[in-house]
Amino acid sequence: MYQMDELNTASNNVISCQAVCKRYGSETVVSDVDFNVQAGECVVLVGHNGAGKTTLMKLMLGLTRPSSGTVEVLGGNPARSTAVAQHKTLGYLPESVAFYEAMTGREVLTFYGRLKGVSDHDCDRLLQLVELGDAAKRRVGTYSKGMRQRLGLAQAMLGKPQLLFLDEPTTGLDPSLRHHFYELIDSMHKEGATSVISSHALNEVEARADRFVIMKSGIVVASGTLDELYQQAALPVRIRISVTAGEAIHVAERLGSEVNIGVVNNQSLSVSCFNGEKMPLIRRITDLGEVVQDMQIMPPRLDEVYSHFMKRDTPI
Amino acid sequence: MSLLWQLARKELRDGLRNRWIAAAIVVLGALALALSLLGSAPTGSVRVSALDITVISLASLSVYLIPLIALMLSFDALVGEFERGTMMLLLTYPVKRWQVIIGKFLGHVIILFIAILVGYGGAILVMMLFTGVGSEGWQAYVVMMASSLLLGAVFVALGYLVSVLVRERATAAGAAIGLWLIFVVLYDLVLFGALLLDEGQLIGQQLFAALMLVSPTDTYRIFNLSMFEGVSQAAGIAGVASEANMNGVLLLGVMLLWLIVPLIATLMVFQRREL
Numbered sequence: 107m108y109q110m111d112e113l114n115t116a117s118n119n120v121i122s123c124q125a126v127c128k129r130y131g132s133e134t135v136v137s138d139v140d141f142n143v144q145a146g147e148c149v150v151l152v153g154h155n156g157a158g159k160t161t162l163m164k165l166m167l168g169l170t171r172p173s174s175g176t177v178e179v180l181g182g183n184p185a186r187s188t189a190v191a192q193h194k195t196l197g198y199l200p201e202s203v204a205f206y207e208a209m210t211g212r213e214v215l216t217f218y219g220r221l222k223g224v225s226d227h228d229c230d231r232l233l234q235l236v237e238l239g240d241a242a243k244r245r246v247g248t249y250s251k252g253m254r255q256r257l258g259l260a261q262a263m264l265g266k267p268q269l270l271f272l273d274e275p276t277t278g279l280d281p282s283l284r285h286h287f288y289e290l291i292d293s294m295h296k297e298g299a300t301s302v303i304s305s306h307a308l309n310e311v312e313a314r315a316d317r318f319v320i321m322k323s324g325i326v327v328a329s330g331t332l333d334e335l336y337q338q339a340a341l342p343v344r345i346r347i348s349v350t351a352g353e354a355i356h357v358a359e360r361l362g363s364e365v366n367i368g369v370v371n372n373q374s375l376s377v378s379c380f381n382g383e384k385m386p387l388i389r390r391i392t393d394l395g396e397v398v399q400d401m402q403i404m405p406p407r408l409d410e411v412y413s414h415f416m417k418r419d420t421p422i
Numbered sequence: 423m424s425l426l427w428q429l430a431r432k433e434l435r436d437g438l439r440n441r442w443i444a445a446a447i448v449v450l451g452a453l454a455l456a457l458s459l460l461g462s463a464p465t466g467s468v469r470v471s472a473l474d475i476t477v478i479s480l481a482s483l484s485v486y487l488i489p490l491i492a493l494m495l496s497f498d499a500l501v502g503e504f505e506r507g508t509m510m511l512l513l514t515y516p517v518k519r520w521q522v523i524i525g526k527f528l529g530h531v532i533i534l535f536i537a538i539l540v541g542y543g544g545a546i547l548v549m550m551l552f553t554g555v556g557s558e559g560w561q562a563y564v565v566m567m568a569s570s571l572l573l574g575a576v577f578v579a580l581g582y583l584v585s586v587l588v589r590e591r592a593t594a595a596g597a598a599i600g601l602w603l604i605f606v607v608l609y610d611l612v613l614f615g616a617l618l619l620d621e622g623q624l625i626g627q628q629l630f631a632a633l634m635l636v637s638p639t640d641t642y643r644i645f646n647l648s649m650f651e652g653v654s655q656a657a658g659i660a661g662v663a664s665e666a667n668m669n670g671v672l673l674l675g676v677m678l679l680w681l682i683v684p685l686i687a688t689l690m691v692f693q694r695r696e697l
Contacts, residue, residue, distance in 0.1 A: 169510055169513060169514070169696065169697040170697065190516055191516060193516040200510060200511055204508050206436075206508060217428065217432055221517055261511075
């Protein structure tokens with residue numbers, strides 16, 4: 107099992123899960139997960155469908171109880187009925203959100219708003235913000251997938267929540283709305299909100315997240331900042347060298363057999379090495395002299411890191 | 423309180439929007455109107471008013487209709503929200519689980535209240551205004567309306583219990599129909615069958631009365647047919663209830679028990695339920 111951030115102290119944690127397991131019958135959906143989130147962090151849960159992301163969220167929301175282990179959110183057990191009072195400061199967007207179809211968009215939002223003590227006026231402003239102002243008086247049953255998702259986002263933002271749970275928030279949103287959506291999330295973070303977002307689109311959340319937790323079959327296979335994930339994955343760095351025409355083969359020979367050489371063309375060749383060997387290799391390449399015309403260093407892409415962790419059979 | 427009202431109001435709005443309330447009013451109103459028209463004809467005795475006759479026939483038909491309406495309102499109330507996923511979202515709001523149940527219950531009882539008040543009450547007002555039906559015996563009619571609401575509330579609670587126990591809406595619908603059959607048809611059938619076969623050997627009047635008390639529909643019927651002298655004389659059951667020491671408080675108590683126990687059971691199951 108992977109130990110997360112050992113410096114995390116309990117005092118700062120908004121969410122703290124310890125050795126959490128969730129079984130349905132004989133099926134283990136979440137297995138021995140440690141998961142901590144500090145105030146103000148944006149943590150992204152990544153994994154395929156069925157990796158246990160949604161179940162983990164439900165556990166943190168108190169909708170289900172763990173089979174073993176402890177879950178603490180905002181300093182208490184979320185499944186206890188006293189935790190309900192904290193729901194005022196909490197926002198949740200479920201995966202493929204469902205609404206009362208017979209109600210209009212505005213009725214849905216004001217219904218939820220009143221439960222949270224949010225005024226109808228503020229609900230109207232939120233509807234404008236997610237660009238549903240014109241459709242507010244239409245029944246939710248007539249809404250498209252994207253409109254539902256926006257209404258879902260609006261209800262999650264009711265009452266300026268301090269803790270946001272967003273399960274696959276951008277499915278069904280077109281690119282411009284997606285951008286707009288992340289702007290909204292960013293603005294909430296600037297006001298100090300903490301968020302847990304689940305996604306299977308890594309590159310989309312890459313720039314926004316403070317930390318990633320990669321899950322597979324109910325197990326946390328890796329977690330950390332982007333840099334930490336790169337280091338843990340230990341994927342090779344590729345270097346593309348452009349040389350004068352016809353010299354590629356000679357350059358390859360001069361670099362020697364101990365260098366891992368990939369594709370060799372007439373004018374270019376690519377080599378790869380691990381992070382620690384990168385600088386010595388670059389020096390050797392520059393030592394080759396005039397024949398090297400250009401050099402491109404390509405770090406592993408995020409999706410490569412992701413698929414690296416997903417392919418591995420056993421966790422660290 | 424405001425939270426409960428918000429939850430109740432949502433059910434009420436649903437009831438208005440999908441024409442549920444309107445349909446129930448039409449059905450109950452038409453029934454009451456038809457029965458009071460029939461009831462206004464054969465009143466030979468001095469002691470029996472047209473309203474008394476109407477109370478007897480309406481109470482006998484309400485036993486079938488009110489539970490049906492109440493179950494149709496309630497069987498979907500919880501399982502429908504589980505299935506669609508709206509319950510999950512609702513429970514992430516600052517709402518306790520008991521508030522969800524009680525809020526829905528209030529909403530559904532208000533729907534029944536409106537349907538009974540407008541349907542039954544409206545019909546009798548029409549009769550009084552346009553035909554010569556007098557207001558003599560109106561108390562029995564009002565008590566009949568109130569106890570019909572209580573009967574409806576009992577079956578809303580029973581419907582919730584079904585709704586929280588099953589996993590699918592279709593199962594809930596089937597179970598609700600089964601519940602209706604048992605309480606409205608089968609229980610009485612079995613009871614009277616046993617009475618006939620027994621020929622008075624084992625089942626005495628006391629035991630028979632006690633067995634009648636077990637069912638909320640029978641309690642409702644006895645309550646309405648025995649509470650007022652005019653009604654009970656016309657119905658010809660004046661002796662039964664008094665000899666078995668059944669008074670109004672006991673009968674209402676039994677019905678209240680049938681309301682509270684399923685409601686508490688629903689709350690307990692829902693409290694443990696994982697979504």
